[in-house]
Amino acid sequence: MKINIYIEGGGEGKDLHIALRRAFQKFFISAGFKGKLPRVYRCGSRNDALRDFCTALSQASPHEFPMLLVDSEDPVTPGLPPWHHLKNRDGWSVPDQATNDHVHLMTQCMETWFLADPDALARYYDPGFHANALPKQKNIEDLSKVTIMKCLNAATETTKTKGRYHKGRHSFDILERIDPTLVQTLSPWACRFLRILDEKIGGQSTRGCPEPHFR
DSSP, rough: EEEEEEEEEEOSSSHHHHHHHHHHHHHHHIITTTSOOOEEEEOOOOHHHHHHHHHHHHHHOEEEEEEEEEOOOOOOTTTHHHHHHHHHHHHHOOTTOGGGGGEEESSOOOHHHHEEEEEEHHHHOOOOOOOOGGGOOOOGGGGGGGHHHHHHHHHHHTSSSSOOOOOTHHHHHHHHSHHHHHHHHOHHHHHHHHHHHHHHHHSOOOOOOOOOOOO
């Protein structure tokens, strides 16, 4: 099965487009997808990502499976399927032919994944990095986007070579370096994403990590 993933974000310009694709490819290789990588598309805004996904879904052959990957932006109510969350938050209707396997959430944003691997953050930044500024709680998906950004800024503001965390310039470099095993252990929605990606590419998954359960 050919997997195409439509992702919100990526910033402006060709360089950031290349950086996003490279970062996700390296993340997927570390997650065990070497030799069977999905194709990643940077779409800009979340509405643009939905539009591109819907177009791909309407044109997909039986051997293609498009996926939509967007920030949840807000907490996801336990037991609520992803399309229902996006309907409540963004007013999106479920596209024709779409199932819950097609849509995936970075809860509550991509930076949530970074908190699962503080050692990777420390290695990326210089000795001015303050790991104590990062949240200590394990339920990282409960942290708001505002809280996460404040913590990342506090942890990095005195680093000497890279400076304060910058979404785009730093985010994709960090994504390349974090451990997917740690991410899927602490982020049930990331676990679900990687498990379904496994199943669509290879037909099965042996990932033993927590996942959200829908009513």
